[in-house]
Amino acid sequence: MDVKEIIKDENLVYKKTSLMTSNVLSYCPGCGHGTAHRIIMETLDEMGLQSQTIGVAPVGCSVLAYDFMNIDMIQAAHGRAPAVATGVKRTRPDKFVFTYQGDGDLAAIGTAETIHACNRGENITIVFINNGIYGMTGGQMAPTTLEGMKTATSPYGRNLRSMGNPLKITELIAQLPGTYYVSRQAVHTPSAVRKAKKAIRLAFEIQKENKGLSFVEIVSNCNSGWKLPPVKANQWMVDNMFPFYPLGDIKVDGQLVNAQ
């Protein structure tokens, strides 16, 4: 059979959303950033929100997210995305506003902005990409770097006594009354992608209903920073990241899941 006979509308099973531009992704092959971008854009497309959404991407590997996300976007300073998003949402309460932040951004330099935006219950969505490392600057230790993990600034492995403990910021912000929905997901397998997308969808639905801050962490890989080929990086993530950062909902409908 000729390929031309296969490429027909009725045989179409998957199509790139028009909310992703056609620019070639600048992420390392195998990096989770691209998939995370795609599910957010697909969700906005499905909800018909392109014309009403403003994204905020701060410094980090995803600083150029605006090259790929076909919506109005603001590039923010390192750590300040939740404050920028607050400025947008407070003056444009009818718009949908989300931030897309790395772990260094959200849980180190921007911890104060993260906690206070969550605590005020800003009606925004925070998408948090936790890859346990500073990707953009070449693989230095992040607040989420695991114990013993080797990075450019912890070449002998993270020493908890001198370098502090990996920070479970997501559990921390889930304690705040301003957060309404808090979930931790991943995008390394088709089923994980589907679940993550559901969580993103729920996050924007909550924003639509003005219920408070919705927060979706995506535990992701950084093959370049971890110095592992993509498949091995994903396996390392499953073996090491997931036990410390377990996937699943942490807070639903304003209530902690499994709260004692």
Next chain:
Amino acid sequence: MGELKLMKGNEAIAEAAIRAGVDAYFGYPITPQSEVLEYLMQEQPEERTGMVVLQAESELAAINMVYGAASTGKKVMTTSSSPGISLYQEGISYIAGAELPCVIANVVRGGPGLGTIQPSQADYFQATKGGGHGDYKLYVLAPASVQEMADFVEDGFNIAYKYRNPVMILTDGMIGQMMEKVELKDQKPRWTDEEIKKMSDSWATIGKGNHRERNIITSLDLDSAKQEKHNHHLQKKYRQMEEEDVRFEEINCDDADYLIVAYGSSSRIAMKTLNLARAKGIRVGLFRPITLYPFPMKALNKYIGQVKGILSVEMSAGQLIEDIMLAVECKINVQHFGRYGGMIHSPDEVLQALETLINGGNNGR
């Protein structure tokens, strides 16, 4: 027309913001300007005009809230004082780089460090030479009265939107805290979302419709050739400001043998010195820059050949004097006088310094 009131400078700037139809104010308490946020919270502008007022968790957050709100074409304002303005600098640099309009007031206090809470003019360099990283300029207005504190809010926004550039109102604890009569303008309606769309749809992030490409607010360009081009564009705006929007005031300068150059609080004190000196028969004039950037270079330059000396009076160790020397190409004897660290010079002290200069002495530093 307007309404006459007796107000503090800090209250006047807050009330003027409401009346100018400002959409949002973000701030963090710091003396000597906490009255701005307190006044706004008391007035509940959300009820009066729909203006948003939010106390941020820090100055870092406040300036980035300004950045976010300004990105959507809204009229946004913030105020702080010296240590807080230092924390603003990264954000201001981003705002300048991304070409966003906004108005920022610095009610200066004595420094460096935590310094004092008393008035000072020692943030002149920070305000006029950029302040944060990169090649950029703020348009800087220096009010000398509570009236100008109020008036410069609207003037500031006019410039901010003309150039899509941050504007700074550089004032100090004296003007911020003192009470004077002020004529407040009538309430202006806030811009509607439709009006903003008409004005700013070409750049503001207000939602990508089918009629246009996505808008991006950014100061990043990894391609240095493009970044240089962007810088050229910024520099062109600054040159245009220097051509079109310089402001200054000249008092008794026509027949002057000597000039005092001073702005803001110091110009008020110098005004008294001027009267004392004239009573003694000294022909001195007061030249008051109203815009500190763009500095009135040409206006001062024309005094070359006319005046024999200039006394730069500033509550600092001598910052304004550098612009004056540039303006007069060092062809006039320019000396600095000023108390600092929160101390305020008296008219008599300024007069003494002027007489030292006239008598061929040196005020030193």
